[in-house]
Amino acid sequence: MSKLSIEEVREGRVMEATFWLNPVDGEKFRFRATHLDGRRAPKVVLSDDARITPGTPCRIRVKKIHKKDRKHRGWIEVEFVERVSFEPDGVYLDPVVSKKLQVCLESGLNILLDGPQGCGKTVLARAIGQALGMELVFFNCAAVVEATDFLATIQVRAGEGGAPVTDFVKTEILTALEAANANPGRRYLVFLDELNRCQESARNALMPALDSSRRVFDPTTNRFLEIPDNVLFIAAVNRGSEFSGTFGIDAAQLDRFAPIQMTYLPPEEEERLLAGRHPELGKKVIHAIVDLADRIRKMSDLASGLSVRATEEACIFLKHPLFEEDRWSALPEILKSSFCGRFSGAWNDTTTDAGAVWLVIERALLEE
Ligand SMILES: Nc1ncnc2c1ncn2[C@@H]1O[C@H](COP(=O)(O)OP(=O)(O)OP(=O)(O)O)[C@@H](O)[C@H]1O
Ligand SMILES: [Mg+2]
Structure with missing residues (x-):
């Protein structure tokens, strides 16, 4: 803007x-x-x-x-x-979550957003950054193997005469830390997405950055880099049971964050959100999609959650002119891919997650 x-x-x-x-x-x-x-x-x-x-x-x-x-x-x-109450644009925020966030931001605490797949962790972080006029820095931790990967990666290229030369390439995090030191009047929000998916040893090396020592080893200079007060960290972890084996964040690491639990937005709010984004669709169709998603999210034995991306995708299909003529009869086919397709197994194999989800959809649509 x-x-x-x-x-x-x-x-x-x-x-x-x-x-x-x-x-x-x-x-x-x-x-x-x-x-x-x-x-x-x-x-x-x-x-x-x-x-x-x-x-x-x-x-x-x-x-x-x-x-x-x-x-x-x-x-x-x-x-x-x-x-003014803290209400980022276009994002539904649970009132309690919103209050907790305010406190963390006021007191400069690092935040750990903990919630199932596609429940809005990333949109929330983006919205907070925007609302506060902070520079937002996204970093996905899933590819981090070694501690230094947080700050730089090594790239090999051909030098003079074709001999291999290695260069450091700074990550978004290092660039942001340097900018924050140079511009004390600006605020930086570093979003560590999927923190649970990087190597444990690498994560350990990041820990001093997050506690009171506020410094991190910079491999490009072989020095410790100070992390100024105008940098705040928000980490996101996805604790769906699918990831339970790799959740692997130990107590000492968790202790450096203020954990904030998130869940899917309430069905009424999800309907309002989708109706606002897809006004071409009638309220009844949107209600049916969200109601089915809600039933599926309440199934306790599925290995993962059903993202808001799935309900949105169903809306995108249904509003397309190709499906416009008879949306109700297209709905089951669309949910077969947009909902069942997100789970393991096949829709017609009831011993799998996808099949269990299909049973719920089929039964509910028969009730209609
Ligand atoms: N509370 C919400 N308010 C507004 N939009 C939402 C909300 N929750 C989810 N969405 C929608 O769902 C999509 C997925 O949200 P987002 O990417 O933030 O999820 P996530 O929790 O970061 O997922 P993942 O665990 O896969 O990283 C977004 O594009 C957004 O449109
Ligand atoms: Mg995300």
């Missing part, structure tokens, strides 16, 4: 902002923000209003724009109006 122009920030205007402690020591303003209404502000936003809680979005009123005409100087002075 584009940067706000100074004309858009009029004195007296009420806008949304999230403040952090002003990194400049001895400043007369304790709080500082870089974004207004989710867009980058033309000047730094400062306040000394004691009602402000760092890390919590609030509404403010613009009191005065200092040195309005100087492009690279001046500041926007604001006063607190009220707190």
Whole structure:
């Protein structure tokens, strides 16, 4: 989204902002923000209003724009109006989860999002980053074998005369840590996706980064790199029983995160979400899809969950002109692939997960 122009920030205007402690020591303003209404502000936003809680979005009123005409100087002075609840756009957030998240973000705790496949962990992290005007850095841990893989990978290429030369290629994490050290006024949210799927020994090496020592070994310089306070980590783990064998995060590692449990959004909310994204489909069809997904998610003996990607995929098929004519009769065939296809086995083999799911679908559709 584009940067706000100074004309858009009029004195007296009420806008949304999230403040952090002003990194400049001895400043007369304790709080500082870089974004207004989710867009980058033309000047730094400062306040000394004691009602402000760092890390919590609030509404403010613009009191005065200092040195309005100087492009690279001046500041926007604001006063607190009220707190706003933490509600990222387009994402359903459980009210309790939302409160816990607020506390973690305020106190700079690392967060561990723990929930089944496709329940919204990644969209949530993305939304939080956006809502707080943080730079979001995605990193998938599944490919990490050695500790240094978190920060750099080694690439071999042909050098002069064809002799092999090895180079370090920095990962997104290392690039972000360097940027965070260089830009103390910006905040970085490092998302460690699928943390449970990387090698245990590699994960161990990341641990000092996450506790109070806040440093990590940088293989590209052979030095320890400081992790500044403007970097926060959110890790996601997928604890479906399918992964129970590899969950492998030990107590000491878990202890460095504030764990937050997530589950699938309630059926009413999932229906609302899908109806908003696929208005071409009638409410009845969407209700049927979500109701079936809900029944399947309640089956206790399946090896994995049924993602919101599956219900969304069914909607995408059904709204296509090829299926538009008779959606109800197309529904079973579509669910055979979009739902049963996500489980092991075959839809017509009742001894498998896919077959058990098909039985539930068939029975429910007969009831209709
Ligand atoms: N609470 C939610 N609010 C909005 N969209 C959601 C929510 N939960 C799931 N979705 C939808 O489901 C899709 C999958 O969500 P997401 O990728 O965040 O799941 P995940 O928990 O990270 O899954 P995985 O464990 O496979 O990484 C998203 O594209 C999004 O459209
Ligand atoms: Mg994910």
